[in-house]
Amino acid sequence: MTTTPETEKEMPQTPEQLLADLGEFHTRTLASPLPKHPAAMGWQATAGSMAAGFARALHALNQVAPARAQEITTWFQGPFEEGPDPEEHTDWLEREVAGSPEVLHQWVEEGRRYAESSKAATEAWEKEQRTV
Numbered sequence: 001m002t003t004t005p006e007t008e009k010e011m012p013q014t015p016e017q018l019l020a021d022l023g024e025f026h027t028r029t030l031a032s033p034l035p036k037h038p039a040a041m042g043w044q045a046t047a048g049s050m051a052a053g054f055a056r057a058l059h060a061l062n063q064v065a066p067a068r069a070q071e072i073t074t075w076f077q078g079p080f081e082e083g084p085d086p087e088e089h090t091d092w093l094e095r096e097v098a099g100s101p102e103v104l105h106q107w108v109e110e111g112r113r114y115a116e117s118s119k120a121a122t123e124a125w126e127k128e129q130r131t132v
Helices: 015-030 038-064 066-077 086-098 101-131
Strands: none
Touching: 015 038, 015 066, 038 066, 038 101, 086 101
16 A cells, blocks of 8 residues: 555555556565575575566556456555465465366465475575585
8 A cells, every 4th residue: 555645545556556566576686795695595586587477467457457457556556565365375276277186286286396405405404504
């Protein structure tokens, strides 16, 4: 939400404001020095890429359906400016994207396997760094 000085009334963030935030975030992920830690570097690259993709999609939507772009912006901001509600979004993913609880469960299990693999790789990297 944005507070206007004249009224002290909270106003929903506009798509243009969110686009600027996403653009700034994406640009920051590219600024040197980049993280040396492989996991941090990977997550930073992923976050930057996702911000870029979201910005492009929101911009395109705002060109053809500004009211829908505002709905997405308001959803993304969250009711208390804490961001999207993870539980609500997971329910939406299951219903609109995964199509079934089984597919969503498969995604969760794959995510856990990837997280375990990433943790093992990070621990190996950290061990190597201590011996250097």
